[in-house]
Structure formats: structure tokens, C-alpha cells
Amino acid sequence: MSTPPGGADSEVGAVRTYVHSHSAAFLGELAEWLRIPSVSAQPEHADDVRRGADWLAGKLRDTGFPVVEIWDTPGAPAVFAHWPAEDPAAPTVLVYGHHDVQPAALADGWHSEPFAPEIRDGKLYARGAADDKGQVFFHTLGLRAHLATTGRSAPAVHLKLLVEGEEESGSPHFRALVEDRADRLAADTVVISDTGMWDETTPTVCTGMRGLAECELVLHGPEQDIHSGSFGGAVPNPATALARVVAALHDEEGRVTVPGFYDGITPLTEYERRLFAELPFDEEDWLRTAKSRATAGESGHTTLERVWARPTAEVNGIGGGYQGEGSKTIIPSSAFVKLSFRLVEGQEPERIEQAVRDWALARVPEGLRAEISFAASTRPCLTPLSHPALQSVVRSMEKAFGRPVRFTREGGSGPAADLRDVLGAPVLFLGVSVPSDGWHAPDEKVELDLLLKGAEASAHLWQDLADHWSEAH
Amino acid sequence: MSTPPGGADSEVGAVRTYVHSHSAAFLGELAEWLRIPSVSAQPEHADDVRRGADWLAGKLRDTGFPVVEIWDTPGAPAVFAHWPAEDPAAPTVLVYGHHDVQPAALADGWHSEPFAPEIRDGKLYARGAADDKGQVFFHTLGLRAHLATTGRSAPAVHLKLLVEGEEESGSPHFRALVEDRADRLAADTVVISDTGMWDETTPTVCTGMRGLAECELVLHGPEQDIHSGSFGGAVPNPATALARVVAALHDEEGRVTVPGFYDGITPLTEYERRLFAELPFDEEDWLRTAKSRATAGESGHTTLERVWARPTAEVNGIGGGYQGEGSKTIIPSSAFVKLSFRLVEGQEPERIEQAVRDWALARVPEGLRAEISFAASTRPCLTPLSHPALQSVVRSMEKAFGRPVRFTREGGSGPAADLRDVLGAPVLFLGVSVPSDGWHAPDEKVELDLLLKGAEASAHLWQDLADHWSEAH
Numbered sequence: 001m002s003t004p005p006g007g008a009d010s011e012v013g014a015v016r017t018y019v020h021s022h023s024a025a026f027l028g029e030l031a032e033w034l035r036i037p038s039v040s041a042q043p044e045h046a047d048d049v050r051r052g053a054d055w056l057a058g059k060l061r062d063t064g065f066p067v068v069e070i071w072d073t074p075g076a077p078a079v080f081a082h083w084p085a086e087d088p089a090a091p092t093v094l095v096y097g098h099h100d101v102q103p104a105a106l107a108d109g110w111h112s113e114p115f116a117p118e119i120r121d122g123k124l125y126a127r128g129a130a131d132d133k134g135q136v137f138f139h140t141l142g143l144r145a146h147l148a149t150t151g152r153s154a155p156a157v158h159l160k161l162l163v164e165g166e167e168e169s170g171s172p173h174f175r176a177l178v179e180d181r182a183d184r185l186a187a188d189t190v191v192i193s194d195t196g197m198w199d200e201t202t203p204t205v206c207t208g209m210r211g212l213a214e215c216e217l218v219l220h221g222p223e224q225d226i227h228s229g230s231f232g233g234a235v236p237n238p239a240t241a242l243a244r245v246v247a248a249l250h251d252e253e254g255r256v257t258v259p260g261f262y263d264g265i266t267p268l269t270e271y272e273r274r275l276f277a278e279l280p281f282d283e284e285d286w287l288r289t290a291k292s293r294a295t296a297g298e299s300g301h302t303t304l305e306r307v308w309a310r311p312t313a314e315v316n317g318i319g320g321g322y323q324g325e326g327s328k329t330i331i332p333s334s335a336f337v338k339l340s341f342r343l344v345e346g347q348e349p350e351r352i353e354q355a356v357r358d359w360a361l362a363r364v365p366e367g368l369r370a371e372i373s374f375a376a377s378t379r380p381c382l383t384p385l386s387h388p389a390l391q392s393v394v395r396s397m398e399k400a401f402g403r404p405v406r407f408t409r410e411g412g413s414g415p416a417a418d419l420r421d422v423l424g425a426p427v428l429f430l431g432v433s434v435p436s437d438g439w440h441a442p443d444e445k446v447e448l449d450l451l452l453k454g455a456e457a458s459a460h461l462w463q464d465l466a467d468h469w470s471e472a473h
Numbered sequence: 474m475s476t477p478p479g480g481a482d483s484e485v486g487a488v489r490t491y492v493h494s495h496s497a498a499f500l501g502e503l504a505e506w507l508r509i510p511s512v513s514a515q516p517e518h519a520d521d522v523r524r525g526a527d528w529l530a531g532k533l534r535d536t537g538f539p540v541v542e543i544w545d546t547p548g549a550p551a552v553f554a555h556w557p558a559e560d561p562a563a564p565t566v567l568v569y570g571h572h573d574v575q576p577a578a579l580a581d582g583w584h585s586e587p588f589a590p591e592i593r594d595g596k597l598y599a600r601g602a603a604d605d606k607g608q609v610f611f612h613t614l615g616l617r618a619h620l621a622t623t624g625r626s627a628p629a630v631h632l633k634l635l636v637e638g639e640e641e642s643g644s645p646h647f648r649a650l651v652e653d654r655a656d657r658l659a660a661d662t663v664v665i666s667d668t669g670m671w672d673e674t675t676p677t678v679c680t681g682m683r684g685l686a687e688c689e690l691v692l693h694g695p696e697q698d699i700h701s702g703s704f705g706g707a708v709p710n711p712a713t714a715l716a717r718v719v720a721a722l723h724d725e726e727g728r729v730t731v732p733g734f735y736d737g738i739t740p741l742t743e744y745e746r747r748l749f750a751e752l753p754f755d756e757e758d759w760l761r762t763a764k765s766r767a768t769a770g771e772s773g774h775t776t777l778e779r780v781w782a783r784p785t786a787e788v789n790g791i792g793g794g795y796q797g798e799g800s801k802t803i804i805p806s807s808a809f810v811k812l813s814f815r816l817v818e819g820q821e822p823e824r825i826e827q828a829v830r831d832w833a834l835a836r837v838p839e840g841l842r843a844e845i846s847f848a849a850s851t852r853p854c855l856t857p858l859s860h861p862a863l864q865s866v867v868r869s870m871e872k873a874f875g876r877p878v879r880f881t882r883e884g885g886s887g888p889a890a891d892l893r894d895v896l897g898a899p900v901l902f903l904g905v906s907v908p909s910d911g912w913h914a915p916d917e918k919v920e921l922d923l924l925l926k927g928a929e930a931s932a933h934l935w936q937d938l939a940d941h942w943s944e945a946h
Contacts, residue, residue, distance in 0.1 A: 214802070216800070221766075222764040223764040228787045228789060229685070230763075231763045231780060232785045233770045233780055233884075234768055239791045240719060240722070240723070243720045243788070244719075246712070246713060247713075247717040247719070247721070291695040293694075294839045296840055306707040307705065307707045314713070314804055315712035315793075315808075316800060317793065317801065318716065321789050321791060327687040329685070330790075331788075332789070340800065342702060367767025367768070369766070375800045411705065413802075
């Protein structure tokens with residue numbers, strides 16, 4: 001660990017000194033947690049997931065949380081903690097993260113055992129180091145720093161934590177849990193601690209995520225596969241018809257053709273577009289990350305605008321007829337496509353689903369029968385740049401990093417929107433992971449320097465929110 | 474068996490009387506053959522396939538063929554037989570059929586054991602009854618009738634039989650076998666005995682089959698499936714691009730858009746269209762057979778024209794990305810489509826393949842990599858209505874059925890074209906199966922009356938070809 005810059009007499013310096021001087025113990029404990037293979041997608045690890053939850057609950061008690069509970073769900077348990085502020089008028093903040101991890105095995109290409117954490121060259125390698133154990137756990141160090149440097153015996157805000165255990169399995173019980181426990185989870189703002197920043201040298205604050213609607217369209221033709229010699233050319237082929245629906249989904253400008261799809265969207269302002277454009281975006285780098293050969297998409301928008309701020313329609317899966325080696329001369333009995341639509345602020349999933357349904361069903365030719373179904377949707381969530389709570393995150397990150405932050409968004413969709421919808425609270429994002437951390441991949445790691453900066457930002461955030469909340473309300 | 478009509482003093486009557494008086498023994502022997510489960514697609518039946526070939530070889534020797542050989546292939550064996558005419562100037566005729574059958578099990582919905590032949594209501598139920606053992610075996614009875622009623626000790630034509638053992642597995646070694654043995658198989662005309670007629674009461678002669686070109690197009694996008702949230706809307710999706718290729722394959726008139734696709738085709742004459750139109754076609758019935766709800770296809774053509782005389786492009790299989798239950802938010806790494814093109818006289822498969830390749834590859838967007846491959850193709854084959862050998866088949870069928878035949882074609886593709894190409898001989902079709910016979914389905918059967926008419930037609934055909942061959946050459 002390098003010697004922390006910044007004077008000990010300043011708030012920034014005091015937090016930094018505390019964090020750095022307690023980093024060894026912090027990392028030792030985090031490594032303990034990372035040794036638990038809490039893989040929620042693998043039933044054989046169900047006990048490990050529970051053990052990981054219990055471990056975290058113990059550490060939260062050690063940190064001083066007076067209320068720490070394990071909340072069971074029909075799947076893996078969540079951990080809830082609550083530490084009220086002394087001032088009843090202080091704002092309530094709910095931190096969200098998850099304690100489960102993606103599957104991992106040495107044979108996948110790891111250079112060290114995924115559940116035997118190893119520090120090499122300033123990086124901590126382990127499954128969950130960045131996603132999400134490291135980013136949940138830095139809050140314990142941040143909170144200790146906050147208390148120690150302010151001389152408080154309780155946080156400046158009413159601090160709540162909800163750490164779920166099924167995020168890597170699609171959070172199947174999360175929405176119900178939040179709805180059931182809405183009174184316990186009630187908060188003025190939500191801090192999502194499960195994202196990252198632009199890169200190692202560019203501190204950023206994420207301001208929102210896209211929403212998601214998902215549908216499956218099945219076209220049924222002949223009652224069973226029929227001979228393409230005897231009948232080819234004379235009956236509708238469901239795979240051909242399906243391809244036509246998919247092909248019609250976008251126009252030549254890469255815009256989605258479903259009527260009303262773009263209704264209600266506020267276009268990006270020039271300021272927002274400039275903020276995106278100021279990021280050090282390198283197309284070659286981005287394509288490497290996307291494992292793709294070329295960019296493509298909606299005309300008139302940059303790649304970052306396309307993935308962060310524009311809605312999309314993508315084929316996730318398509319199938320029908322013969323799938324084996326070689327050929328088989330049949331007309332398939334049916335064909336399906338799985339589509340997902342990323343949504344942005346202004347697009348209500350229910351309305352989009354209805355529009356997609358109407359559009360798709362109108363394109364089914366005579367002689368085919370269509371079935372269309374939708375999965376549970378996720379709303380987009382975007383916190384305006386001007387929101388005072390967002391400004392607290394910005395200041396906290398700037399204190400930790402010592403330079404101005406830039407702004408990003410997240411193209412994916414997450415439980416953030418559930419929290420916003422159920423709790424009615426704006427959502428903030430505090431994360432220090434970087435794209436090279438290898439989420440879901442072999443050799444997942446977290447940069448130790450950034451992890452400690454996350455703890456610093458966390459320490460600043462509680463004080464800043466307490467100081468500025470009244471201004472905003 | 475009903476009493477045969479027709480006077481015994483006429484040629485027609487003599488043949489009929491012979492066939493009917495020997496039908497009991499004939500059916501007894503056929504039932505013996507049908508008990509052998511010679512399923513070429515199931516390795517556990519390899520011995521049965523060989524046993525079925527040996528059985529047939531024995532019966533051909535009993536019939537009088539001086540040359541009967543088992544021809545081994547890398548797969549199942551074929552049976553070859555040759556009985557020269559006494560007149561060296563007589564034409565040589567090669568009869569084609571197959572001794573293997575489709576899989577079958579009582580559990581598939583049969584009303585009696587598929588390999589325990591059973592006669593019910595004038596129909597013989599067994600796997601292979603119509604496809605193709607019954608239609609191969611009626612030639613032995615026909616030949617006996619021919620010899621008995623003409624007083625010959627050898628057939629009027631140099632008669633060859635080639636009965637393959639892998640037709641139900643796609644005839645993978647047939648072309649090579651025919652090429653290797655082309656000298657032994659040399660013939661003036663080929664008679665395919667593996668088809669049928671319009672229906673129970675409409676004797677028909679098939680005049681040709683469509684050809685077949687098959688291709689698989691694979692579009693490769695990201696090196697692996699990537700997250701549709703992080704990258705959706707900004708890189709080319711191979712499944713979407715593939716759907717666009719498929720959607721572009723036909724125009725709004727149902728015509729194939731590949732440039733040059735229709736080049737070289739001789740349009741149907743008004744006479745040919747009238748012959749098709751004279752058949753008792755019932756759309757409701759046809760749709761039931763096609764297990765489909767509506768007809769569709771190339772504008773300006775009837776259903777029969779579409780399936781018999783027009784080329785087509787059909788999707789046989791399409792796939793890519795997530796195939797499981799529910800949803801998965803990915804952009805697929807690749808997507809494929811398997812296409813088959815039915816070809817008609819004038820379309821050379823090699824030229825069509827090149828045209829399809831050029832057309833498809835030109836439609837691949839930047840950033841995707843395409844692979845396209847073609848399976849072995851089959852040429853179309855069509856024997857003109859005016860061909861003298863075809864007229865012999867027509868007369869023989871008319872003698873057997875006592876009324877004028879009509880003309881059909883076959884939409885499928887078969888080894889007929891290999892025989893025509895390698896041997897340079899025109900191809901004739903002699904078949905008495907009907908659509909209700911249930912080829913490849915449970916309760917496959919053959920109509921006993923029609924089976925005996927097939928034997929009669931066979932008996933007439935050798936004499937007619939011998940009588941009329943010289944006229945034509």
C-alpha cells in the first residue's frame with residue numbers, strides 16, 4: 001500500500017489515513033469471505049451461500065450495526081442491517097449489494113484458485129472480489145472511518161443495508177422480498193453498490209440503468225414437421241415468417257419500427273451528450289470488450305449513447321426446425337424468437353409490451369398461429385444530474401479520488417428499479433470496479449487502491465448526505 | 474380377393490388371371506419379408522437389413538434371375554439382379570427400389586405390430602408394405618405373369634434390378650455405388666418403383682421429381698455470447714442479420730429473389746397446366762395431408778404447380794443464441810439457417826449454389842463473418858410426356874386399371890436423378906401406392922387390389938417396352 005497523500009488535518013486526509021491504516025485487517029477479513037464459494041446458481045453451493053450470508057451478518061454486527069437480520073426467501077437468504085442515526089431528522093439511506101457470486105473453476109482459465117484469494121501486483125484475485133463482495137464490504141471500512149473521523153457513535157444518516165443472495169441467479173425473489181419488507185426498507189435514497197467506473201484512472205458516477213422487457217414469440221405452422229419436397233413452396237413456413245417479423249423489427253436507420261416505441265422518451269440534452277463525449281472512449285478497446293468486430297446501431301447516436309441512453313430491440317435466441325448436423329428436408333412445425341427490449345426513461349414496460357404484441361401479431365400470415373408471452377419486466381431508472389443526493393455521491397467520489405468525476409450510465413437493467421419503484425426513493429450508484437475486473441470471467445479481481453477509494457467515498461457519503469439533505473427537502 | 478374382371482382370352486385378362494391366381498402365395502412371401510425389421514437408420518437393425526437383402530436375393534433366384542448378387546457398400550448392402558432377354562437387341566431396363574424401411578414401434582400409434590403383417594379390410598398393414606417392399610416385390614409376380622402369359626423363358630427385355638438398403642437413411646453411398654458399377658447397371662431406361670399414384674381411384678403416372686440443393690449459412694458475431702444490456706444496440710446481432718437474409722429470400726409474390734434463380738426453366742405449357750388441373754384436387758384434403766391451415770406460395774400458380782413444377786426455397790432449420798426455457802439477455806455469438814432449394818428442369822444445382830452463395834454473402838453486414846456450405850445436391854429429372862418409354866408405362870397402367878391414366882409429378886427429390894445422370898438413361902416411374910398408405914407413419918399399409926394392379930402393370934410393361942422400343946430408336 002502506498003503512503004496516503006492528503007493532510008491528516010483535513011477531513012479527506014483523516015478518512016484516507018483511517019482507511020489505509022486499517023486496510024490490512026479489512027483485506028484479511030474480505031479474503032475470509034471470498035473463500036466461501038457462495039455460488040447461487042449451483043444447488044450444491046446452497047449451504048455456502050447461507051454460510052456467506054451468516055459471515056456477513058457477523059461482520060456487520062462487529063462493525064456496530066445494532067440490527068442485523070437474515071431474511072429468508074424461497075431461494076437464498078438476504079442480509080438486512082440497520083443502524084439509526086442519533087438525529088431522528090437525518091435522512092435514511094439504503095445500501096444495496098449481493099453476497100452471492102458467479103460460478104468459477106480453476107479449469108475455466110484462472111491463474112489461481114477462484115476461491116483462494118491471492119494478491120498479485122496490487123490486485124486481489126478471487127471470484128466475487130469485485131462482483132460484489134469487495135464492493136459490499138468496503139462499506140464496513142468506510143463506515144468505521146466515518147465514525148472514527150467524525151467522533152460519532154452512530155452514522156450521520158439512518159443507514160440500512162440489504163445484501164441479497166440471488167443476484168447472480170436473476171434475483172427471482174427480490175421484488176417480492178422488497179414488497180413484503182417495504183416498511184423495514186423505507187428510505188429516502190438508495191445507494192446501489194454493484195457497479196463500477198469508467199476505467200482505472202477515470203472516476204465516474206453512474207446515473208441510471210436501462211429497463212427491460214422480454215418476450216417470446218412462437219409461430220406454429222404444420223401440426224408436425226412436414227416434408228419440404230412434398231409440401232415445400234405451397235404452405236406457410238413458420239421459420240420464414242418468423243424471420244420476416246425479426247427482419248422488420250428495425251428500419252434501415254437501426255430504429256425500432258414498433259409503433260409508439262419511442263413515445264415519451266426525453267431526448268438526450270446537448271449537455272448530456274457532451275458529458276458522454278468527454279469520456280475517454282476508444283472504439284478499439286470497446287470492441288475488444290464487446291468481443292465484436294464492428295459497431296452498429298441507431299443512426300445519429302454514438303456507441304455510448306446507443307448502449308446507455310437509447311432503447312433497443314435484440315434477438316436473444318431464435319430456433320425452429322432441424323438443429324442437428326447436416327440437413328433434413330422438413331418444413332418446421334414451429335419457430336420461436338426470444339426478444340429483449342432495453343428501455344429508457346419515459347418507456348413504461350407495460351405499454352411497450354402491448355405495442356410489441358400488437359405489432360408482432362399483425363405480422364403473422366394466414367395459416368400460422370402465434371403465441372406471444374412476456375417475462376417480468378424491469379423499469380428504467382435515471383437520477384437527474386441535478387438531484388442533490390446525486391451531488392453528494394459526486395462530492396464523495398471527488399474527495400476520494402482528488403479530481404472531478406465524470407458521468408456514465410449502465411446499459412443493463414437491475415434490481416435498482418425495483419427498489420426505486422417499491423420504495424419511491426431515487427437511486428444512486430457508488431461503485432469502484434473497472435471493466436478489466438473480469439466480472440463473471442476467469443481471474444476476476446479488484447484493484448486494491450480503488451477498493452480503498454470506495455471505502456473513502458463511502459465514509460464521505462454518509463456525512464455529505466446528512467449535511468446536504470435538508471437543503472434539498 | 475374379388476374375382477378378376479377381364480376375359481382370359483385377352484392379354485389383359487391372361488395377366489390378370491395369372492396375378493390373381495398366384496396372389497395368395499405372393500402375399501404369403503411378401504409377409505415373410507415384411508417380418509424382417511430392416512430399419513437402416515437404426516444400427517441395432519444392421520443385421521436385419523442384411524437379412525432382408527439376403528431374403529430378397531433368394532426370392533429373385535427363385536423367380537428365375539440367373540444373376541443375383543449382394544453388393545456391399547460402406548453402409549447397408551444392395552441387391553442386384555440381371556436376367557438377359559433372349560433377343561440381344563432388346564432394350565435393357567433397370568428397376569430401382571429399396572429393401573430398407575423406416576423405424577416403427579407399436580407405441581408410435583400402430584393398431585398392430587409394425588413387423589407382424591396383418592390383412593384387414595383389403596389392406597396389408599406393416600412397415601414397408603408400401604414403402605418399398607410391396608412395390609419392389611410386385612415385380613416378381615409381374616415378371617412371372619409376363620413369362621407365363623407370353624410363354625417366354627426369359628423376359629422380353631434385358632431386365633436388371635437394383636434394390637438399395639439405405640434409401641430411408643438418405644442413400645449416402647448410392648451415388649458412389651452407381652458410379653462404381655455403372656457398367657453392370659447400364660440400361661436404356663430406368664423404372665423407379667418407389668412412388669405412388671394420385672389416389673385409390675385415379676391411376677396416375679409420375680413424370681419427374683424436383684432436384685435439391687441444400688445449404689447452411691452461419692453468421693458469426695461476437696466471439697462469445699455477450700450481454701445484451703452492456704452491448705445491446707451497438708454491435709451487429711448475428712441472429713437479426715440472419716433473419717434479414719431469410720426474410721429477403723422471397724419477394725411479396727412468393728418468388729425467390731436470388732438473382733438468376735429462375736434462369737433456364739421452361740415454363741409449364743398450357744397443356745401441362747391443364748393436366749395438373751384435371752386431377753381431382755381438393756384443397757381441404759390436401760391441407761389435411763399437409764397438416765397445415767392454409768396454402769401459400771408463388772403467385773400465379775396452383776398448389777400442384779407449386780409443389781411439382783416450381784422451384785422453392787424453404788427454411789428447414791434456424792437457430793442461434795438462447796434455446797432454453799424463459800429468457801437470457803445475450804447477443805448470440807452466432808446464428809445459422811439451413812435452407813433447401815427444390816429445383817426443376819433447367820436449374821443446375823451447381824449454378825444455383827453459386828447464385829445462393831453470392832446472394833447470401835453480399836447480404837452479410839460489416840462486423841459479421843459468414844460461413845456457407847452446401848450438401849450433396851440432386852438434379853431434377855423430368856421425362857417428357859412424349860417420350861416413347863413413358864408411353865409404355867402409360868399403356869401398361871391403363872391395361873392394369875382399365876381406364877386412362879393421368880399425370881403427376883413428385884415434389885421430392887430422389888436417387889432417380891443419380892441413375893439418370895450416371896447411366897444417361899431416362900427415368901420412368903411405376904408405382905401404385907396412395908397417399909393414405911402412411912409412408913413413414915404408424916399403420917403403414919398397402920391396398921391389396923392396387924398391389925396386384927402393380928404386378929399387372931409390371932407384367933405388361935416388359936412386353937410393351939420390347940414391342941415399342943425399336944419404334945423410338
